[in-house]
Amino acid sequence: MSKIIVQGTAQGTVLKTTSPINFLGAVDKKTGTIRDEKYDIFEKSIKDTILVFPHGIGSSVGAYTIYSLKSNNSAPVAMICTKADLTVASGCALANIPMIVVSNEEFDSIQDGNKITVDTKSENIFN
Amino acid sequence: MELTSEEKAALNGEHGDTLQTAYRILVATGEATNAEKLIPITWAHLSGVNYNTIGDAGEQFLRELSKDARVKVKATVNPMGIDFDRISEFNHIDDEFIKKQASIRDSYIRMGVEPTFSCTPYDIFDLPEKNTQVSFAESNAAIFANSLGGLKTNKESAFSALASAITGKSPYSDLRKDNISTPMTIRMKMDNPSELDFGMLGFFAGKVGDTSVNISGVSQPNRRSCKALCGGMGTSGTCAKFQFVDTEDTTSEKVDFGKEEMNEVFDELNTAEKGDIITLGSPQLGLEEISDLSKMLKGKSFEKRCMIFCSRAIQEQARALDYINEIERAGGEILSDCCTCLTPLIDTNETDAITTNSIKGAYYLKNSTGVDVNLKPLAKIIEDETK
Numbered sequence: 001m002s003k004i005i006v007q008g009t010a011q012g013t014v015l016k017t018t019s020p021i022n023f024l025g026a027v028d029k030k031t032g033t034i035r036d037e038k039y040d041i042f043e044k045s046i047k048d049t050i051l052v053f054p055h056g057i058g059s060s061v062g063a064y065t066i067y068s069l070k071s072n073n074s075a076p077v078a079m080i081c082t083k084a085d086l087t088v089a090s091g092c093a094l095a096n097i098p099m100i101v102v103s104n105e106e107f108d109s110i111q112d113g114n115k116i117t118v119d120t121k122s123e124n125i126f127n
Numbered sequence: 128m129e130l131t132s133e134e135k136a137a138l139n140g141e142h143g144d145t146l147q148t149a150y151r152i153l154v155a156t157g158e159a160t161n162a163e164k165l166i167p168i169t170w171a172h173l174s175g176v177n178y179n180t181i182g183d184a185g186e187q188f189l190r191e192l193s194k195d196a197r198v199k200v201k202a203t204v205n206p207m208g209i210d211f212d213r214i215s216e217f218n219h220i221d222d223e224f225i226k227k228q229a230s231i232r233d234s235y236i237r238m239g240v241e242p243t244f245s246c247t248p249y250d251i252f253d254l255p256e257k258n259t260q261v262s263f264a265e266s267n268a269a270i271f272a273n274s275l276g277g278l279k280t281n282k283e284s285a286f287s288a289l290a291s292a293i294t295g296k297s298p299y300s301d302l303r304k305d306n307i308s309t310p311m312t313i314r315m316k317m318d319n320p321s322e323l324d325f326g327m328l329g330f331f332a333g334k335v336g337d338t339s340v341n342i343s344g345v346s347q348p349n350r351r352s353c354k355a356l357c358g359g360m361g362t363s364g365t366c367a368k369f370q371f372v373d374t375e376d377t378t379s380e381k382v383d384f385g386k387e388e389m390n391e392v393f394d395e396l397n398t399a400e401k402g403d404i405i406t407l408g409s410p411q412l413g414l415e416e417i418s419d420l421s422k423m424l425k426g427k428s429f430e431k432r433c434m435i436f437c438s439r440a441i442q443e444q445a446r447a448l449d450y451i452n453e454i455e456r457a458g459g460e461i462l463s464d465c466c467t468c469l470t471p472l473i474d475t476n477e478t479d480a481i482t483t484n485s486i487k488g489a490y491y492l493k494n495s496t497g498v499d500v501n502l503k504p505l506a507k508i509i510e511d512e513t514k
Contacts, residue, residue: 005159020364025494029182036494038395057333057364058490060174060264061205063284064181071184084159085365090286093155094148094188101159 002125008098009119010077015049016112017041023062032074051076056088066091078118082107128157145196149290156287162298170201171292174264175285177208178228179469193234199295202240203248206466219474244464245438250413262297264288266361267410273368279303282367315344316385321504325352326486327392329359339368358487396489399499402482408436409467409488421450427513429458439463
């Protein structure tokens, strides 16, 4: 069962990681590049992707990182998590980035690199 | 989530853009945590004050917001990037940074916050009575409030705490409720742990735990170690509460924190054998820690630069009690309104590695400031780096 946290529609290529993301520590807020080598998506850019990850971790200021990414045109077009944490939810709310929470099974079914659509108004929230 | 008609009206923009934005954030975070309603809070602690962390987008956002947003409840704020009283001593900080940081400071003050610029509000103010609902964004402060202060807060984000400051409300969910489930117990297997060990325990617990954890095998340590535990835990995960337990329950999952687990955390964050400078204070030091430091430094002098971060309020108290003299005589530099994490006061052109006893500091020094880190407990720092 998917749950809508922030409404919206987006289309993009999935960038998927199984690591929880510390937005303040690990993401360059200007370019959207992952700069922490511990991540399996190290040196990849989250810009214009549908970012699929378990949940956010670490600093509460990560919400500003998400807002900055949007202002710098380097944000993901949508985010899909298995657990909604307050940092990612509030960052997406202010930046108007559609965000949904999905079950572990749905998370596992999303393939990295696939082109998908997120539409919170549609019956199939993502496909 | 159920909203009152008043809250619905605000969400629909009937009370202006500022309240609409604030309620949009509260609804998103309420949905995210399956809250059934909003409840009043009495104190909000805001993060997102350092220009290095919030950038131009954050500076502009706050400048716009502060034109008409005013806080409705007591609100305190996190550290800035710099100490304005000592900025003339740091030639490498560019004017643009100083200008933008001043703008952020002024925006918060315009909104009516108390200008604490501290990540340790619990060291500055007496805490309200037990079970009071607050909204703390700074992770170490939220963990301290829940675990040692008896208050109730979720690990708020910069925006959710700001929305709570403006509306006086937070979603009623997770750690705000009674009877929180604690499905995991971390068994501390290290003898005589230092504050660095407690920081590593926190970092480990934050990674493996979720929302709330029990810690067995150790009793509540001194304040320095408690703060290190809160700082470490807040850095690595989503866990926002711990409790020390004497006897283990039979139902929770048990996870050991022994030599092997500790070495793994140490190897992740310790990347240098020695530092060019020392930083102390992440979280910022409290009065007790400054008093201890002052005693430990008696008759000694630092052999390299040592930056010591505490809040302005604590610095004033410590000066009045004459703790600071001894530290400054030993060569320590007392800096306020900022902290180890993401401060541009550390000149990365001149600094390759930093010695610190803070796990939280180490994580951000390494990943955000971009320097190597040499981790040591405070006693060892004083032994090795003073004469």
